Amino acid sequence: MRGVIMHAPGDVRVEERENPRIQEPTDAVIRIVAACVCGSDLWPYRGADTPDQQAMGHEYVGVVEQIGDAVVTVVPGDFVVGSFVISDNTCAICAAGYQSRCVEAIFVDGEIGTQAEYARIPHADGTLVATPGQPDEDLIPSLLAASDVLGTGWFAAVAAEVGPGKSVAVVGDGAVGLMGVLAAKQLGAQKIIAMSRHADRQELARDFGASDIVVERGDQGVERIKELTDGLGADCVIEAVGSQESMMQAIRSTRPGGHVGYVGVSHDVELPGGELFFGLVHLHGGPAPVRRFLPELIQLIWDRTIDPGKVFDRTLPLEQAAEAYAAMDSRESVKVLLKP
Amino acid sequence: MRGVIMHAPGDVRVEERENPRIQEPTDAVIRIVAACVCGSDLWPYRGADTPDQQAMGHEYVGVVEQIGDAVVTVVPGDFVVGSFVISDNTCAICAAGYQSRCVEAIFVDGEIGTQAEYARIPHADGTLVATPGQPDEDLIPSLLAASDVLGTGWFAAVAAEVGPGKSVAVVGDGAVGLMGVLAAKQLGAQKIIAMSRHADRQELARDFGASDIVVERGDQGVERIKELTDGLGADCVIEAVGSQESMMQAIRSTRPGGHVGYVGVSHDVELPGGELFFGLVHLHGGPAPVRRFLPELIQLIWDRTIDPGKVFDRTLPLEQAAEAYAAMDSRESVKVLLKP
Numbered sequence: 001m002r003g004v005i006m007h008a009p010g011d012v013r014v015e016e017r018e019n020p021r022i023q024e025p026t027d028a029v030i031r032i033v034a035a036c037v038c039g040s041d042l043w044p045y046r047g048a049d050t051p052d053q054q055a056m057g058h059e060y061v062g063v064v065e066q067i068g069d070a071v072v073t074v075v076p077g078d079f080v081v082g083s084f085v086i087s088d089n090t091c092a093i094c095a096a097g098y099q100s101r102c103v104e105a106i107f108v109d110g111e112i113g114t115q116a117e118y119a120r121i122p123h124a125d126g127t128l129v130a131t132p133g134q135p136d137e138d139l140i141p142s143l144l145a146a147s148d149v150l151g152t153g154w155f156a157a158v159a160a161e162v163g164p165g166k167s168v169a170v171v172g173d174g175a176v177g178l179m180g181v182l183a184a185k186q187l188g189a190q191k192i193i194a195m196s197r198h199a200d201r202q203e204l205a206r207d208f209g210a211s212d213i214v215v216e217r218g219d220q221g222v223e224r225i226k227e228l229t230d231g232l233g234a235d236c237v238i239e240a241v242g243s244q245e246s247m248m249q250a251i252r253s254t255r256p257g258g259h260v261g262y263v264g265v266s267h268d269v270e271l272p273g274g275e276l277f278f279g280l281v282h283l284h285g286g287p288a289p290v291r292r293f294l295p296e297l298i299q300l301i302w303d304r305t306i307d308p309g310k311v312f313d314r315t316l317p318l319e320q321a322a323e324a325y326a327a328m329d330s331r332e333s334v335k336v337l338l339k340p
Numbered sequence: 341m342r343g344v345i346m347h348a349p350g351d352v353r354v355e356e357r358e359n360p361r362i363q364e365p366t367d368a369v370i371r372i373v374a375a376c377v378c379g380s381d382l383w384p385y386r387g388a389d390t391p392d393q394q395a396m397g398h399e400y401v402g403v404v405e406q407i408g409d410a411v412v413t414v415v416p417g418d419f420v421v422g423s424f425v426i427s428d429n430t431c432a433i434c435a436a437g438y439q440s441r442c443v444e445a446i447f448v449d450g451e452i453g454t455q456a457e458y459a460r461i462p463h464a465d466g467t468l469v470a471t472p473g474q475p476d477e478d479l480i481p482s483l484l485a486a487s488d489v490l491g492t493g494w495f496a497a498v499a500a501e502v503g504p505g506k507s508v509a510v511v512g513d514g515a516v517g518l519m520g521v522l523a524a525k526q527l528g529a530q531k532i533i534a535m536s537r538h539a540d541r542q543e544l545a546r547d548f549g550a551s552d553i554v555v556e557r558g559d560q561g562v563e564r565i566k567e568l569t570d571g572l573g574a575d576c577v578i579e580a581v582g583s584q585e586s587m588m589q590a591i592r593s594t595r596p597g598g599h600v601g602y603v604g605v606s607h608d609v610e611l612p613g614g615e616l617f618f619g620l621v622h623l624h625g626g627p628a629p630v631r632r633f634l635p636e637l638i639q640l641i642w643d644r645t646i647d648p649g650k651v652f653d654r655t656l657p658l659e660q661a662a663e664a665y666a667a668m669d670s671r672e673s674v675k676v677l678l679k680p
Binding site for chain 2: 092096097100256262269270271274278279280287
């Protein structure tokens with residue numbers, strides 16, 4: 001089959017890879033219907049992480065081709081959405097809703113790599129969720145978004161304890177930040193402040209539910225958030241970048257007692273203990289347990305209550321994956337969908 | 341009046357200080373019945389913070405002597421317990437339960453200093469809570485503990501989301517850590533693991549409700565906690581030291597999705613973003629909003645349901661404050677009560 005391999009920073013190629021097959025009775029093999037490039041794929045692409053002939057891709061929707069003998073919740077022919085972390089969904093950590101740290105967790109990136117025609121999904125029962133039926137073509141981008149960016153933005157909002165009447169600030173205007181805006185709107189937030197200095201992303205943010213846009217960053221950005229929140233800071237702040245600057249922006253924009261939900265993959269971040277201590281905020285985040293939210297998110301998409309698929313502003317054939325990476329790297333595209 | 345001044349690290353003296361008087365209509369002046377030395381007082385005593393002729397002391401119980409015209413909840417003669425941070429208890433931050441970051445917050449240490457015969461308490465209505473009557477003498481240590489160490493340990497347990505059936509690890513065997521053990525017991529924790537290598541403190545910890553003692557520290561300590569919690573880490577971890585080592589000990593002892601409640605005043609702590617991210621824990625802490633818990637804690641003490649006063653293992657006259665500091669500095673005493 002064909003699949004994306006990153007050989008070195010900036011060097012993404014579509015190559016022949018071995019066809020996946022059932023190895024364990026809990027496996028499924030799926031035919032990928034849509035995959036995409038994640039903001040986190042740009043870290044190794046830009047050289048911040050070291051790629052090592054890595055099979056890329058961890059977002060995916062597809063059709064089940066084969067199942068192992070122990071698989072009971074999906075059958076061949078089912079259209080499925082999966083999480084970017086394999087989980088058994090039965091261990092104590094999964095039971096508490098933290099499937100991304102399942103005792104059997106495997107990150108889909110690397111060995112599996114779903115920017116490809118097919119993928120073997122271990123622990124299929126604990127990882128995949130079937131849609132209520134075969135989806136209309138126009139729902140596919142939204143279902144694909146659920147696999148990571150929507151699930152991650154949603155988790156960030158839940159981690160930030162977004163709820164009715166709350167003020168929410170969102171740091172980061174990439175796909176995950178935009179999904180955080182959508183999630184905040186769905187969860188009933190009263191004021192949703194998107195921090196963005198790009199007109200196209202500001203527009204998307206407003207479309208997803210942002211009530212205010214803040215273009216300033218750093219101390220000025222924090223001041224603007226405070227001005228918009230009675231001088232106190234936001235009740236809830238979603239962090240969707242993962243840099244030192246964005247984390248401090250998030251923490252400083254939160255009122256004492258408020259909640260930071262952070263999902264930007266942390267790079268070279270050191271949080272100063274004293275400031276955190278006297279800030280008296282709640283901090284929660286990490287790799288999103290997307291599996292926790294998939295049934296609910298799939299239903300919201302199926303019912304056309306939400307349309308997260310709008311976050312994809314370009315579709316390319318899998319063979320043009322290199323172009324997809326380049327477009328996202330240059331911020332020409334917010335997020336590119338890949339069709340095998 | 342007489343009061344404690346710290347002139348330099350290790351240099352604590354009891355001196356004449358100006359008698360406090362009502363300055364604002366929201367003030368009360370109280371006669372201090374009991375005060376004490378806090379673990380956090382040892383930071384400047386040991387030179388980790390810079391004292392600058394500072395009026396020491398922030399824990400206190402006393403009798404109201406005078407009130408300003410605007411004070412309505414306490415009257416002269418009332419026996420009162422106060423928090424170590426002045427709060428109006430009416431602003432949005434107080435209303436959310438974060439009185440230690442009240443928009444009018446004043447730390448009692450420094451200008452006020454309750455290791456003294458009298459103290460002016462601003463925002464008396466928002467800071468002081470009267471006991472149901474004049475307390476029996478033997479209740480005074482426990483009421484004094486409520487002013488900080490109990491309130492702080494209780495907040496740490498609440499911040500760590502301690503509840504029925506939960507496993508709890510407590511990092512730090514000082515007074516606050518021991519109060520965290522007591523709080524965890526009251527809040528229904530099933531397993532309470534105290535980390536301590538001092539026999540006297542281990543005994544107190546068991547007395548307050550610890551079910552297990554771990555003497556190991558660092559990686560070995562984390563391994564022991566995991567062994568005691570199905571290999572996963574504790575649901576809830578209370579951090580009551582404030583050092584890099586203790587914070588990392590706490591974070592690493594927490595299972596994914598679990599909660600760290602940290603109240604040790606942070607000194608030279610830098611939290612590594614990547615480890616925090618993949619740890620997927622909740623982190624919440626800071627200066628405890630003791631005022632939130634005072635009514636409940638006073639009642640528990642009044643009803644003799646809890647006996648936090650046992651944390652005081654020595655009582656000295658105020659004039660011997662220097663001896664009290666030295667005894668706590670050498671860990672000869674857990675906590676010393678001072679009688680003006």
